[in-house]
Amino acid sequence: MNEQASGATVAIVDPVSGGKFLASEFARRGWSAVAVLSRPTLPEFYTAQLCPDDFLDVIQADGDVDEVLARLAAYQVRAVLPGAETGVALADELAERLCLVGNGTALSAHRRDKYLMMDVLAAKGIPVPESGSFDTAADLVAWTEAGPGWPVVIKPRRSCGTDSVYFCQDAERARAAVAAIVGQINVIGELNDSVCVQRLVTGDQYFVNTISRAGRHSVCEIWQDRKRALPGRSLVYDIEELVPYGVGPTRELVSYVKSVLDALALTEGPAHTEVMWTAEGPMLIELNARVQGSIITEPVTAALGHNHVTRTVDAVTDPDSFLATVDEPYHAARRLRAVSLIAPDDGQIGDPSLLCTELIPTFAGVMGDVRAGRPVQRTVDLFSSPGCVYLLADTDEEIERDTARIRAIERDGLYAPR
Incomplete structure (x- = not known):
């Protein structure tokens, strides 16, 4: 583990999923980081993402919050953030116990529990299913x-x-x-x-990434999220498309999401909010009080000049500058699409070299383990998808062309039987 840098320290609860990028971004601002693991039973696909060398210390909570607080007392902890969904409740509690900026614990359960979430919003008159x-x-x-x-x-x-x-x-x-x-x-x-x-509500699904500070909410980005429904069962992620601000219902989505954040007392930190745009207007699918889970930061930064992680760190390390720009709309300089890989059957990765700029000119990166021979299972949800390919382009035509090329590569060469 790294030696403690001079200055402030952030505690990150379960720094995995999208939260695995937080420590290195804080380090670029001169902050150190401590990892707190919310429980010893985190799933392996989370713990495999943990990078202990990014942290001054890795603290296992094991149900004893007082012990975690005693361990954190050795560091200059000035902020606490959740890295993943599993860390939301403990991050709220630690920030409250340390008298740091945070969302408090009064509605902590409502920011994780999908039923409690809808219940409190309905009671406040916010449209929900x-x-x-x-x-x-x-x-x-x-x-x-x-x-x-x-x-x-x-x-x-x-x-x-x-x-x-x-x-x-x-x-x-x-x-x-x-x-x-x-x-x-x-x-x-x-x-x-x-x-x-x-x-069941139907329409066009979006997700809105925000960062809050002192009860004010900055909209980092809005994506249209297209999923495929399997017969009688789960959803398969298909395409996520960055939507330029001002296009379609983005302004109405922003107003609605801010009302959701306020109702759930989410005044500080990141949120990833999924909304269905229906014939009745916006309807919440769910709110997640942490950074977006599935992300490659570089293509997002190339399109926007920032990403959900960098803006989250901005709000913590330089709140005055963040608040000075909190109401500014984002600007998408380029088209950006994330195409989820969908394996039709159990098998393995065949030829990952097909995912390249020679065959896919707008290719901007792939998220996930697509090494040759890596086992894959038939895709039935997010966790069984082999990965996700980012496309970055100047025109919609280029994006559509290369999306079709990815699906053709999936049909012929990317997968192989075991």
């Missing part, structure tokens, strides 16, 4: 048939990445979904003791 929470299929079916009716979406209350999201057209499918979720450990290692059920 009708939602319920149940641990038995019988109660869920009765609520649905007496209320919103079919179809509905059923999912774990505290998970992420389209884990176990079911689209149910009738009671039979709903019973199967509840049986598949309740009592199971979800992808981030937590027990699903109940489900969240919501009226």
Whole structure:
């Protein structure tokens, strides 16, 4: 581990997923970092991303917050941030106990639990899909048939990445979904003791990345998020498209998302908020009180001049400058698209060299392990996708051309049987 640099230190709770980029960005500003692991049972796909050399110390919480605080007392901790979804609640608690800037713990659970989130927003008059929470299929079916009716979406209350999201057209499918979720450990290692059920809303889906400071919210970027629905089951990530500010419903989305942030008392730090633009207007899918999980920072910076991580660090290390620009709209200088890889069957990576600028001229990077021979499974959700290819271009035509080339490469050469 690195020796402590002079100056301030940030504590990052579960510095994995998109949060794995935070420590190095803080280091560029002269800050040191301490890693706090929220529990010893973090899933392997998270812990494999941890880079201990980025930190002065790696502290295992193990359920004892007082011990974590005692360990942090050795450092000049001036900020606490979550790195991943699993770190949100502990980051709130540590910041509160250390009397640092933070979102507090009063609504901490509501910023993670999909049902509680919808419940508090509905109580404040913010449009959201009708939602319920149940641990038995019988109660869920009765609520649905007496209320919103079919179809509905059923999912774990505290998970992420389209884990176990079911689209149910009738009671039979709903019973199967509840049986598949309740009592199971979800992808981030937590027990699903109940489900969240919501009226299915349809339209164009977006996600809005924001950073907040002192209750003011800066919109870092807005993406249109296109997913494919598998029959009766989960969503597969397909395409994410950076939307220039002012195009389509972006201004209305910004207003809506800011109202969601205010209602959930998210006054500090990053958020990744998913919204469906429906015939009724914007409807929240879910809010995540941390940086975007799946990201390559370089292409985003090339298009925008910043990314969700750099702006998050700006707000912590130089709040005055951040607040001076907090209301400025972002400017997309280039087109940017992220194309998720979708493996049709179990197998392995065949020829990753096909993902290159010679065959894909707008290729700007690939996220994920696409080494030849690496096992892959049939893609059914975010976590089973082999990776994601970023395309950066000056025109929409170039982006569309190279998206088609990626899908052709997937059909012929990228995957191979085991």
